[in-house]
Amino acid sequence: MxxxxxxxxxxxxxxxxxxxxxxxxxxxxxxxxxxQAQQNDxxxxxxxxxxxxxxxxxxxxxxxxxxxxxxxxxxxxxxxxxxxxxxxxxxxxxxxxxxxxxxxxxxxxxxxxxxxxxxxxxxxxxxxxxxxxxxxxxxxxxxxxxxxxxxxxxxMIADADSLRSHNDAILGQIEQERRRRLATTKTAETAATTASTATTAAAAANTKATSAAAAADDAGNKAKEADAAARIADEKAKEADQAARAADRKAIEALQTTVQGMPRILHIDTGGANIFTGSSGRINNGEAWGTLKWFSAGLQVRSGARFEAKGDWTGSILMIAVSTQGATDVSCADITTSSRYHESATGGIFQTYKSATVIILPST
Known part of the structure; x- marks a missing residue:
């Protein structure tokens, strides 16, 4: 509740x-x-x-x-x-x-x-x-x-219905793979049963006729080889099934990260107010994606704000910076593999920023 x-x-x-x-x-x-009936391709x-x-x-x-x-x-x-x-x-x-x-x-x-x-x-x-x-x-x-x-x-809230639909598709693929593995295992069990029957028949033939002892021994050896081959095939089938399940889990995790992705926000401010403007609050859920810091571009401190991306993600950002005199600077930039930062400056000799906000919109 x-x-x-x-x-x-x-x-x-x-x-x-x-x-x-x-x-x-x-x-x-x-x-x-x-x-399925033939249809137009x-x-x-x-x-x-x-x-x-x-x-x-x-x-x-x-x-x-x-x-x-x-x-x-x-x-x-x-x-x-x-x-x-x-x-x-x-x-x-x-x-x-x-x-x-x-x-x-x-x-x-x-x-x-x-x-x-x-x-x-x-x-x-x-x-x-x-x-x-x-x-x-x-x-x-x-x-x-x-x-x-x-x-x-x-x-935004993640689209849970879309996520469930994608997960159902992957679970369906897992179910198909499981049935194929079970069919392979049943084939191996059939081969093992056949080998056991051949061994019994060879023993009966050895009891009835001494002259057929050599042939019976040869059949027994072939049956053992077939049984060993069947066991090896069964082990390989189990290993392949485990590898398929691990790959499916990774695919589901990657899919959940993509569907549930949402914009990240970085925000810095002085927390003060004057007759022109004020600033307050703190939402920094994008610290793993980048940093946002003040810098001095002249005589005044906080005359500029600089965003620098972390990791190897690419996408776009929107920067909103507000000066102590009430002016608002809005800019945007693409974050690529070669361009990893973006700056905004007040443009005035005696102007400084009170707050700066970056909205991160990753695409990959």
Missing amino acids: RPTLIAGGGEMTVGRRTSTYVYGVFQVDIPEGKE RLQEGYVYRPDQRPTGRFDIGFVRADARVDLNAQQSNLESIIDAAQNRVEGAVFFERDITGRGLGRFCPGIDFTTASLVDVLIWGKTLTLPVTAIDMTSGDAAAVGWRVHVGGQ
Whole structure:
């Protein structure tokens, strides 16, 4: 059960629906041993789905693609889940961001009932929204009483339906590989049974006829060799199965990292305020991706801000820097294998920055 917080106000943004139809490739894995009827190689089987929806008073037609797959061997299908995921991506989503303090936290305590990145239910204007906790700050008043300020919203939540669809596809491949390995193992067991039968027949022939003893011994040796070969094949099949499972686990981990990826934020500020502007807060969930520091480009300190990427990722960044006089400098840059940093300067001899924020948007 998620904690429920109460927001006393804020701004809520409601997006409109962007599509009405779902279409895509309809791929069917037929049972082993069966063949599909010959068809035109230039064409693919597909589907179009129009969900039930309420009248909007306007004629909107839009399409979103979601490929479906039915595996008759594993008795699995992701058609329903990918259609639901596609509809959820284009529904009119609700976006809300707010600081919650004092009574709005109720009986829930940060660090115990929830932490940063936890999902909580937020009650606002009679509507319950499920939002991520993006920041937790400790506050104090004039009487030195300690309290908490919890910031909710402001970041995207991973598409769990899409992730489950991808995972189901990989699990289906694992199931197919497992059945093939079982078939190989059964073949090896059959060979071992045949070898045992040959040994019994050789012993019976040796009892009935002394003249056939040499042939019986030769058959027994061949049976032992076949049994040993069958055991070796079985061991190799087990090793290959373990390697396939390890590769599948790595593929699932890499897929989860990609689907659940979200923008990272670096922020530095002086924490002070004047008649022009102020700065406060701290969200530094991108420290593993880069650094953001002040530098002096003249007579004044903090007359520039510099971002430098860590690791070997590539993508884009958006830098927003605010001066003590209230001016805002916005710039962006591509982070490539050869260009790993970006700078922003005030441009004035006596200007300095109060805050600087970098939004990291990695592509790889």
